[in-house]
Amino acid sequence: MENKTTYTVALAGNPNVGKSTVFNALTGLRQHTGNWTGKTVSCAVGYRDIPEGSLRLVDVPGAYSLDPRSPDEAAAAEMIAGGGDIGRAEAVIVVCDACCLERCLIFALQVINTGIPTVLCINLVDEARRRGISVDTEKLSRLLGVPAVPCAARRGEGLDVLCREAVALARYAEEKPAVTEDIESVSCRAERVSRQCVRTDGNSGEREKRLDCILTGKYTAYPVMILLIAIVFFITLKGATPLSDGLQWLFTRLIFWTEAVLLNVKLPTWIVSALCDGILATMFRVVAVMLPPMAIFFPLFTLIEDVGYLPRVAYNFDDTFKRCGACGKQSLSMMMGLGCNAAGVTGCRIIDSPRERMIAILTNSFMPCNGRLPVLAAFAACLGTMIGAGDMFETVAMCLFLSMGVFATFGVSAFLSSTLLRGEASSFTLELVPYRLPKLRDVFVRSALDRTVFVLGRAVAVAAPAGLVIWTLVSCSYGGVSLMEHLTSLLDPIGKILGMDGVMLSAFVLALPAAELTVPLMLMGYSASGDVVLSSAMSTEAFAGLSAVNLLCAMIFTLFHWPCSTAVITVYKETHSVKWTLLSVLVPTGVGCALCAFVNLLFSLPLWT
């Protein structure tokens, strides 16, 4: 007889033990991210049905202890130990890494001490086997008084048994009274239990030692990192371009078709134009430009993360960041910013110190995201043709500008930490996780899906309204001149100071919702027709009227200007402060204006004859 009751079970454990893999394997696509009401922490909730009952799994943030040190850990503690307004789970699955069981047991024992029905998931047993580590889960279970299930989540092994145990606990087991035990005593017990249940043949950790000699070695660390970023970049750009072109081709046909259909139905031309040339064209453009690079970059990034390399990046860079008053983990949020600045800002959560986190948030937009990279590339190509440089110019220019972004990050971080965000260098710990082979297909599918949802959501929520606004500006006139032209004339004086002109500056302003719109907006501004031509392909002839300085300043401004609207909203969500959100807009804009004005001034001096 099937049991239809749903039991809420928390999935907890140390970071990096494969908890997400367990969660994804158990819930598949039946999951969503939810915000605990009133808290800033978000968590994933998923479902799994078995004959014995239904599981509602809550993926609690990874924690080393139930002593709350951050909002994440506090929410986790509340779900497990109770005593808050989240509500206690009915049972807990504590995921442990079989390769470092002793450390994981420290957390597991704390959870058991709270009295909540607990089952241990001894994960990564396949990895442990490879390293000559074996865990006697039956003995472990006897010693601790809780069920212990060996699993290899990335192969799907052990998960059915785990579910059954969890449901059985939630259904029948009773909460025990909480036991207070200090951490020293817990550590001692963890060691004692582990010594009796874990057997090691040989020295596990050899693989890490050998790899880390190269990946964190004095002379090899930086070249390897630069090479890796270059490879990721190369694959992303080369892979994305044909896909973007393909999508653009498809969408152009879709718009023609829609236009024809709507005109056939005798809808007034201006409505059809607003819909097709404004809303649809903008939405499609944003999707065509952003989706392919994101669907490549983020899976690659997640792959690097799952392999275990990312902590090494933070490890290698820490000294440079410390000298700027920041933290090595900022390198990771910077890398995420290369994919999407909003994701980069969210990624700053990994930095423990609030002061250093703020520095990372404020400087994140110095990394050009997937939306701005094609814009930079377009300008670079134009500039290259204009000054008659060779084929390599575009690549060299991109590398140069990326380096500029990195140096600006260091410089501004140092500046912030000696002015607005003064403070001591923080203490932090970094776990250098063991190197593992992730399940490639799962990583790619899941990451690509997540990013697709994000891009499509943004297209509807942000790009569609933006498209309508742009269409209105172009199509509506006042005093015989379109609103767009009014805007361009208004911004022209400022544009000229910055080495650009009104059209360029308006394009940057109107591209606030999505940086991908910058080039089409400029093309529109320069084209004589005054039509909304967002769906046309990029042609560099339109830029023929510009000088090299114009293009150079445009490139600088692309790198250093206000973050896109999604990023700004994300900053507000992370900081809950209008002041800091405003600063996240002013800092890059200030740097951009200063640099552009300087370059403009420099090239206008009578030194160049």
Place this chain on the structure above:
Amino acid sequence: MTDGEGIFPLSALPVDGRGTVAGFLETEITPRLRELGFSRGVAVECVGRNPGGGMSAYKLRGSVIALRREDASSVILEVLPSSTEENGDGK
């Protein structure tokens, strides 16, 4: 170094050196270190340093934790006589 002598901070442990935790200086980081498994009697091995030299990687209880030099100095180690036993690491 004579047997039993040699109380020193973790930050002074050379690469490939081993020691046993003898105690702590109570600082901001110490509670976190305890959660990560640093406790009296645990064997620690220094398995590497970062390129700049400001952070080192320490292996204990089967996992590797990297710490800045200032933070590592909160942990006091001692080298016990015949501390070449495989005590606690490799698990």
